[in-house]
Amino acid sequence: MTADTRIHADQVDAATNELDKKRKTRLNKLQKRLRREVGQAIEAFNMIEAGDKVMVCLSGGKDSYAMLDILLNLQKSAPVDFELVAVNLDQKQPGFPEHVLPEYLASIGVPYHIVERDTYSIVKEVVPEGKTTCALCSRLRRGTLYGFADEIGANKIALGHHRDDILETFFLNMFYGGKLKSMPPKLVSDDGKNMVIRPLAYAREKDIAEYAELKQFPIIPCNLCGSQENLQRQVIKEMLQGWDKTNPGRIETMFRALCNVVPSHLADTALFDFKSLQLGFPHGIADPAALAGFRAESDEESSSGNGGVQTMERIDILSL
Numbered sequence: 001m002t003a004d005t006r007i008h009a010d011q012v013d014a015a016t017n018e019l020d021k022k023r024k025t026r027l028n029k030l031q032k033r034l035r036r037e038v039g040q041a042i043e044a045f046n047m048i049e050a051g052d053k054v055m056v057c058l059s060g061g062k063d064s065y066a067m068l069d070i071l072l073n074l075q076k077s078a079p080v081d082f083e084l085v086a087v088n089l090d091q092k093q094p095g096f097p098e099h100v101l102p103e104y105l106a107s108i109g110v111p112y113h114i115v116e117r118d119t120y121s122i123v124k125e126v127v128p129e130g131k132t133t134c135a136l137c138s139r140l141r142r143g144t145l146y147g148f149a150d151e152i153g154a155n156k157i158a159l160g161h162h163r164d165d166i167l168e169t170f171f172l173n174m175f176y177g178g179k180l181k182s183m184p185p186k187l188v189s190d191d192g193k194n195m196v197i198r199p200l201a202y203a204r205e206k207d208i209a210e211y212a213e214l215k216q217f218p219i220i221p222c223n224l225c226g227s228q229e230n231l232q233r234q235v236i237k238e239m240l241q242g243w244d245k246t247n248p249g250r251i252e253t254m255f256r257a258l259c260n261v262v263p264s265h266l267a268d269t270a271l272f273d274f275k276s277l278q279l280g281f282p283h284g285i286a287d288p289a290a291l292a293g294f295r296a297e298s299d300e301e302s303s304s305g306n307g308g309v310q311t312m313e314r315i316d317i318l319s320l
């Protein structure tokens with residue numbers, strides 16, 4: 001090796017080391033942030049308690065990998081003992097790389113199950129050609145996973161939806177369904193048998209995507225079935241991403257709004273007893289219990305640290 005070649009090789013090594021150092025620093029930073037956000041969500045919604053057996057649903061996408069990774073990480077330092085079991089539903093889509101998840105899960109030493117159920121054939125049979133299949137596919141997946149949670153005695157089912165999924169669902173329901181509702185971070189299934197939790201509820205999709213890339217999770221795409229992503233969801237996603245570029249901070253503000261609902265200043269008569277409003281009482285309600293969920297002006301002040309513009313907007317709305 002000539003002196004020139006050695007100098008060049010040393011420079012390449014130094015540049016590679018510098019890059020590795022930067023990646024490591026970024027990875028640590030993201031991991032800390034995701035740990036903090038997942039920890040806050042778990043606490044705020046009392047998602048995980050001592051003795052829980054949590055079935056972590058793994059699709060092979062970035063979100064579920066990140067969820068499992070962060071939950072395993074938190075489990076090590078959590079003040080309470082709980083169990084984590086990873087579960088993947090192999091829906092028999094053509095081209096699904098069956099070996100990827102078992103290999104990954106075995107490599108990290110987490111208990112896991114692969115459930116095989118050919119929902120792909122059912123969906124193809126039932127949904128007319130050209131129509132989007134995701135709704136039925138998700139319903140069948142959900143039903144199978146809920147049933148499997150009972151079989152293995154898991155009392156919680158963790159899904160990898162994040163803050164941006166929650167916001168997208170909120171706008172989808174508002175724009176196309178005429179409802180003010182989203183995906184809750186915690187809910188009981190319709191039959192009352194399963195408790196679903198979404199530990200990534202406070203986490204941003206772009207952080208998760210970057211984390212997944214830095215961790216080099218073996219991602220399996222969710223379009224092996226050839227279905228298009230729901231067009232309406234795609235439109236909403238693009239709208240939100242556009243806002244994020246043109247109005248930085250708006251996404252955060254909107255998500256805070258979902259966590260800060262004022263039923264007395266909406267118009268749902270089932271949610272707030274407008275008929276019983278009376279003069280002479282604070283907020284027009286004689287029974288203090290009826291004020292549950294109502295945020296007084298003092299809440300306004302305590303949240304004013306979130307930005308003057310937001311406070312002004314809320315004051316304007318409240319004074320209408």
Ligand code: SF4
Pocket residue numbers: 093133134135137138222223224225226227228229
């Ligand atoms: S893209 Fe395919 S596998 Fe994914 S939810 Fe839709 S139908 Fe199911």
